[in-house]
Structure formats: structure tokens, C-alpha cells
Amino acid sequence: MDRPLPARGRWAGWSRRWLGLLLASLLLLGGAWALRQAWPALPVVQQPQLATVRQGEFRDELVLRARAEPLRLVQIDAQEAGRVEAVLVQDGALVQAGQPLYRLHSREQETLLMQRAAEVAQQQANAALQRSAWASSQAQNRRELAQLRAQAEEANAQWRRQRELAAAGFVSAAGLEQAERQATLAAQLLAQAREDQQLEQRTRSQSLAEMDRAVAGLQQGLRLLQASRDQWTARAPMAGRLSGFALQPGQSLRPGEHVARIHDPAAGLQLAAEVDEFYLPRLTGQLPAFSEAGRWTLTQTLPQVQGGKARAIFQAEGTAPVLRPGQTVELRLQLGEARPALLLPEGPGVQDPVYVLQGQELQRRPVQLGRRAAGLVEVVAGLQAGDQVLISATPHTEAKLRLP
Known part of the structure; x- marks a missing residue:
């Protein structure tokens, strides 16, 4: 015998509906997953910087x-080494040509100057002694020469008398021969003395000339040292304003070290x-x-x-x-005349080709770029006004990219 079934509640209907929705959602997710596997995701550009192509005037500058x-500028360098003894002007002052700027002191140069002066004095004293000795020798030689000349004349006169007496028969031939030998010997001694004195004179003259040249060289070196001593006081090479001058007393300088500069404000x-x-x-x-x-x-x-x-x-x-x-x-x-052109801000990504925004994607597009100046790039072909271009650098080279 049939029995009546219990009446279904309203919750049973809702359960079937929710189950259907759940199944439909699972089907949609599965389809989306399948599409994602079939079509890979585009690379995402991190922190993109976009700029708009605009019509404007390209200034080639x-x-x-x-x-x-x-x-007009003159650099001042140290000419001598030493310690700064005094600073005579201040930085920024207007100076005249030849005006003292600073003064150096060098103990080594002072010692060398004293040594060179002592050497000059010593050589001059030696030269004076040599001249005195030469003068004394010349006086002695003159006396000896006078005596030898007198002896030669006396021997010659004696020989002539003996010859006259021998002719008269009063002197033997041996006596005449003896007188002749005495006259000849006296003449030879006189000639030899003259030759020796001339040789001595030439030798002493050459020696004194060498000493004079040595003294002159020492004096020249002394004058150069004295001139360098004058250079210990540095002077302005021209009139103008002094700048970069920061010397302090006691500071040591080397030759060639930069000291200051002077420029002419009127130039x-x-x-x-x-x-x-x-x-x-x-x-x-x-x-x-x-x-x-x-x-x-x-x-x-x-x-x-x-x-x-x-x-x-x-x-x-x-x-x-x-x-x-x-x-x-x-x-x-x-660099050139201004002219109308499509302009794009310069950036590391503005290289042929560029990425242009299409919807939510960046598509790679070949372009022709012109000159670059003042942070702008001239677009010759491939873009039009209003296009959004990626100007930042990206490591990707795919044909399409996606914005984050």
C-alpha cells in the first residue's frame, strides 16, 4: 500500500542551487587555468616611466x-726652496707690478753663499800672492840679467884688448885663446838667462791667467747666488688682483710649488x-x-x-x-636653427626600437630618431603625437610587455 512521502523543505532547494554554482565556478577556474597554460603571461615592467610624444619646436642646443x-691671468710658482719668513700682502689685494709678495729664508742657501764668498776671497788672495811673487822674481831676474850683461861686455872688452896686444907680440896665443873663451862663455850665459826668464814669464803668466779665470768663475757663481737671494723676495709679475694666496709664516716651499695667481680685472x-x-x-x-x-x-x-x-x-x-x-x-x-618636430623626453629606453603603450600592454615598435638636445629627442618616423612611450630602461626584449 502506498505511503505518502514527507514534504521537501525549502533548504533542500537552496542546497542544489549552491552546488550548481560551485560546480560552475570550478569549471570556470579550470578553463582559465587551461587558457593560462595555453597562452603564457607577458613579462611585467617594474616601475615603468612613460612619456607622451608631443608636437613642438626642437631647439638644437x-x-x-x-x-x-x-x-688675463698669471700663475705664480715658487722659484726657490725655503721657509716663508714673512707674508707681505693679503689674499684678494690689488697689487702693482714688482710689489713684494712674500720673503723666504733658506739656511742652506745662506751657508752656500758664505762658502762661495770664502772661496772667492781665498782665490783672490792666492792670485795676489802669485802676482807678488812674480813681481819679486822679475826684479831678481832684471838684476841677474844686468850683471850677466855687464860680465859679457867686460869679457868682450878684455878679449879685444888681448887681441890687440897679441897682434903687437905682447900676449901669447894661449892668453888670447883664454880671453876669447871667457867672452864666448859670458855671451852664452847672457843668452841663456834671457831665454830662461822669457820661459818663466810665459809660465807664470799662464798660471795667473788660469787663476784669474777661476776667480772670475767663482765670482760669477757668487753673483748668481746673490741674485737667487734677491729672488727669496717674490714680487708680483704684473698689476692685478691677487687670489689663491694662502701662505703662512714658517711654511716650507719647494721649487715649482703653486703659490697664487694674479688676474687683471680690467681685461x-x-x-x-x-x-x-x-x-x-x-x-x-x-x-x-x-x-x-x-x-x-x-x-x-x-x-x-x-x-x-x-x-x-x-x-x-x-x-x-x-x-x-x-x-x-x-x-x-x-648648435643649429630651431624647427618644428615631434619631441620625446630623453631616457635610457628611448632607443630604436621603443615600447609604445597599447591598452594595458607595451608593444615594441621600430622608430627613427633624430638629434638629441636639452633632454629632448627628435622623432623622425614611427610615432605620432599623443603616443605613450616607455622611456625607462627594461631588461626585456620581447615584442610585448605588460604594465604592473
């Missing part, structure tokens, strides 16, 4: 940091800036440059390159601006 330098100033060697081929002619202090002109580019930088010199046009030596200014060097 280079921003530099320039330093004001005097047009004006110039600007010096370091330019990357990449721009060297374009630094031709007198290019204009601008700063808040006025207008300048590129006048010289030094050929030496150090650390990838070259040195450029600028001079003011018209009235020189009021600047102080060593002051730095921002200088905008104009």
Missing part, C-alpha cells in the same frame, strides 16, 4: 655648465666649459650661446680630450656681464 675665468672674463667629445665635429665657427648673464660666442675649442671631455672657451658679446672669477653659470650653446 647643448646645455653646459661654464665657469668664469679671467682673460674682462671669459667662460670655459667642458663639452662631450661626441659634439666636437659640430663645434665649428663662432656659435652663439646664451645665459642669464648675457650673450656669448664660442671662440676656441681646445684639441686636447681628457676623460671624454673637451674644453670650450666663450667670450661675451658687447658689454661683459658682471661675474666673479670661479663663478659658474648655465650656458645654452646653440
